[in-house]
Amino acid sequence: MRFVLLCLSLTLTATPSWSQEAIGLAAPAEVSDSGLLQHILPRFSLKTGIRVIADESGAMSLTTVPPGDPVFARDGVIYHLSIEDNPRQDRFREWLLSDIGKRTVESFAPQQGAAFSASLEIATTDEAPVLQGDTALGEELSMTHCGRCHVIGPKNRMNGLGSTPSFAVLRAMPDWSDRFQAFFALNPHPAFTQIDGVTTPFDPERPSPIHPVEMTVDDLEAILAFVSVISAADLGAPLQHQ
Incomplete structure (x- = not known):
């Protein structure tokens, strides 16, 4: 008992x-x-x-x-x-x-859409000066040219590709400015991007696989100005153990 x-x-x-x-x-x-x-x-x-x-x-x-x-x-x-x-x-x-x-x-496997990730790493960024340029135009150009693949902000947060980082995540990287200034040279962009007076025209026998992204240096400067004023993503905090 x-x-x-x-x-x-x-x-x-x-x-x-x-x-x-x-x-x-x-x-x-x-x-x-x-x-x-x-x-x-x-x-x-x-x-x-x-x-x-x-x-x-x-x-x-x-x-x-x-x-x-x-x-x-x-x-x-x-x-x-x-x-x-x-x-x-x-x-x-x-x-x-x-x-x-x-x-x-x-461990959750959704029936539709991408899986959730909880492996967020810490991002530390140095204070960077705000770049001069038309930020409003930069946002518009970002949505037009980059928004089909990247999440630019709340306006298209459901439209980006899961395999591409958002602008906020890219902005959190220490070398964000270098990445954006030379984006047209970083894969996969060379295959479909043309910067007037900077990039070599496409080979007629190897045309762009998608509708090409065409912009001027002034357009790129406007995009850089826009990115310089957006908030960088907070990619995480140290793990807390009980």
Whole structure:
């Protein structure tokens, strides 16, 4: 009899407590519709006994811009988690940033679209001067010429290719200026890019495989000016271990 009571006591002690009210987590539609939350939230709750549910008016929120901790990314868009001053919410944040949380995110295989990545590395950038140029024109040219492959900003965040970095991620790289100034010489751009007076015309026998990107040096300077004023992506924080 004592053995049975002891086993019952140990079972009750090891079982997570579900008595506390659930914490709501608001997320963009593309995250909610992907099924990611249905994958990670029950696993966190089972591990900790803290219920977190998807809720548009939740106390915690996932957004595509800071503030908040960058927790995972998809298609070049980085999602940030914002929480209140609450120990249970902080526990969820710590779990999502831990090795276990990251593996849980990356183990999810969506039925449609690219997978989510939680392997965000730290990016440190030096302060760079704002380049002179027409930033408004630069944004327009970026959308026209580069937006078919790269995520330029919120306006086309759902249209970029998953295999190409967003402008915000490129801006976070220490050599971002060099990359943009010489982009036409970096693969795969030479195959379809022409800079008036700079690049060699296409060989008639080897035409551009896609509709060519054609611009002037002034156009490129405007794009550089635009990129110099956009916010660099925060690519992550050091892992926190419990």
